[in-house]
Amino acid sequence: MSAPSSLPAAPSRSGLLDGAITIVVLVGLWQALHAYAGDAAIASPLAALRHLSGLAATAGFWSHARATLTAFAAALVISAALGIGLGLVLGLRRFAGEVAEPILAGLYSIPKVTLYPVILLIFGLGLGAKVAFGVIHGVIPITLFTLTAVKGINPVLVRTARAMRLSQAETIRTVLAPAVLPEIVTGLRVGFSLTLLGVLVGEMFASQKGLGFLIVNGISLHNVQQTTAVILMLVIVAVAANGALLWLDRRLFHRT
Amino acid sequence: MTRERAIVLTRIGWIAGFVLLLEAVCRLHLVDPLTLIPPSEMIATLWTMLASGEITGDIARTFATVAVAVVLAVAIGFSLGVAIHALPRIRQGLDPLLASYYAIPTFVFYPLFVAIFGLNSVPLIVLGMAFGVPAMILATLNGLDRVPRVLMRTARAHRLGRLSTLAHVVMPSALPYLLTGVKLALAYAFIGIIAGEFILADAGLGHAIAYAYDGFENRTMYSLMLFVLVVVTGLNMTLHAWEGRLMRRRIRS
Numbered sequence: 001m002s003a004p005s006s007l008p009a010a011p012s013r014s015g016l017l018d019g020a021i022t023i024v025v026l027v028g029l030w031q032a033l034h035a036y037a038g039d040a041a042i043a044s045p046l047a048a049l050r051h052l053s054g055l056a057a058t059a060g061f062w063s064h065a066r067a068t069l070t071a072f073a074a075a076l077v078i079s080a081a082l083g084i085g086l087g088l089v090l091g092l093r094r095f096a097g098e099v100a101e102p103i104l105a106g107l108y109s110i111p112k113v114t115l116y117p118v119i120l121l122i123f124g125l126g127l128g129a130k131v132a133f134g135v136i137h138g139v140i141p142i143t144l145f146t147l148t149a150v151k152g153i154n155p156v157l158v159r160t161a162r163a164m165r166l167s168q169a170e171t172i173r174t175v176l177a178p179a180v181l182p183e184i185v186t187g188l189r190v191g192f193s194l195t196l197l198g199v200l201v202g203e204m205f206a207s208q209k210g211l212g213f214l215i216v217n218g219i220s221l222h223n224v225q226q227t228t229a230v231i232l233m234l235v236i237v238a239v240a241a242n243g244a245l246l247w248l249d250r251r252l253f254h255r256t
Numbered sequence: 257m258t259r260e261r262a263i264v265l266t267r268i269g270w271i272a273g274f275v276l277l278l279e280a281v282c283r284l285h286l287v288d289p290l291t292l293i294p295p296s297e298m299i300a301t302l303w304t305m306l307a308s309g310e311i312t313g314d315i316a317r318t319f320a321t322v323a324v325a326v327v328l329a330v331a332i333g334f335s336l337g338v339a340i341h342a343l344p345r346i347r348q349g350l351d352p353l354l355a356s357y358y359a360i361p362t363f364v365f366y367p368l369f370v371a372i373f374g375l376n377s378v379p380l381i382v383l384g385m386a387f388g389v390p391a392m393i394l395a396t397l398n399g400l401d402r403v404p405r406v407l408m409r410t411a412r413a414h415r416l417g418r419l420s421t422l423a424h425v426v427m428p429s430a431l432p433y434l435l436t437g438v439k440l441a442l443a444y445a446f447i448g449i450i451a452g453e454f455i456l457a458d459a460g461l462g463h464a465i466a467y468a469y470d471g472f473e474n475r476t477m478y479s480l481m482l483f484v485l486v487v488v489t490g491l492n493m494t495l496h497a498w499e500g501r502l503m504r505r506r507i508r509s
Contacts, residue, residue, distance in 0.1 A: 200361050201363050
C-alpha cells in the first residue's frame, strides 16, 4: 500500500491515534448493532468483556483454548515447513514452478470447506483432522509467496552460487533463504491468518473441543454472551498477532 | 511459444495423472470404498443427479446467494473505495483496519449473523460480503492510485467535468484492477457462502454436502464436491484469463 507522501511528520504517533480512533468507531458500531438487534442476538461490548473475564477464570475455558492452540500450533508449523520448502524448490526450478503456480492458485480459491468430510474420513474426529484442515488452508499462500519471492530474486545471486559450485541444498540455505526472508514473513502472516481460520472452521463444524466449538455451542444454547465473548477474544488475539508480524515485516523490509 | 505449450501440457499431464492415480487406487481397493470412491463414479453419480433434478434447488439457492453477495460486495466496495480515495485523511485512519482485516477469522461471526438475521439467506449474503467488500475496496484504491498522471492532465486540459473524467478517463484506466477485485469478491463469496451453508443452513450446496456426509451417502457427497470444485475453478479461470487480457492491453497502450 502506498503511504500518502504529504503527511510525513510523526508517522508513528498519528498511526497510534488512527488506530485508537478506529477502535473507538468500531466499538461504537458494535454498541449500535447491539441496540438495534437486542440482547438475544448480540451482547453489548461491556457485557462481552465482563463475560470474557468471567470465562477466563474457569478451567473449562482454558482446556478449550488449549485444544485450539495445540491444533493451531501444529498446523502452523507443518504449513510453514511444507510451504517454505515447496516454495523454495518450485521457485528454483523454473519449469516446475510455472507448471505448478496456476494449479496452486486454483486450489487457493476453491472453497476448501467442502473437502472437510474427506479429511474427517481419513483422519477421524479429533486433533488430526483439525490440524490437517488448518494445513490445507495455510500451506498454499505460504508456498505461493515463497515461490514468487524466489522467482523475483536477483539472478546475480543465483549465478554466484552456481559459480561457487554450491549444491542445491547449500544454495537454498546460504543464498536463497536469507534473500527471500522478508517475503517469507509476509507469506507467514497470511498463512497464520488462514491456518487459524481453517482450525476454527474445523472446530465449528465437527468437534467437541476448542474455541470454534464454544462459539457454535453458545448459539445453540442461546448463550449469545459466550459466543460474543469468545469472538471478541479471537479477534483481539488475531489482530495482535497480525500486528506483531506486520511490524516484523516492515522492519525486515526496511533493513535492506 | 513451444516452451509455453510444454508447460501447459505438463500441467495437464500432472492433473490427469493425479486423477488416474485416484482411479487406480480406488479400483484396486487400496483404500476403503467408504473413504473414497473412484472419480469415474463421482462423474456418473453427478450426471444422474443433475439429470434427475434432485440438486437443482440447492444449486439455484447457492448461486442466487453468491450472485447477490457479489453484486452487493462489488457495488459497496467500489463506492467506498472511490469515497475513501477522495478523502486521504479517512484513508489514513482506515489503513490499520484494512491491513489487519483479513487476519480476523471472519467465519467466527457467522453464528452471530444467524442470531441477528435468522436462519435464511441473509446471514450468508452478509458473510460473503464480509469477505468480498474489503478486497474490492483495496482493488479500487489500487486501480485509482495507478491512473497515469498524464491522462488526468489531459482530462483537465480538455476541461472534462468530474463525472466525465471518471467515465472516460479514470474508469477505463482502472478497469483491470477493478476486475481483480471482482475476481476476488467472487472467489471469496463462494468460499464464505459454501462454508456458511456447511456450518449452519437449511438449504444450498454446502448444506447438501454436510447432509450427505452425516447420512454416510458417500456417492452424493463426492459428486457434489466435484461439482463445486469444477464450477468454481471454471469461473475463476475464465475471469483470470479475461483479467490477463485486459492487463496486457493496458500495458500495451
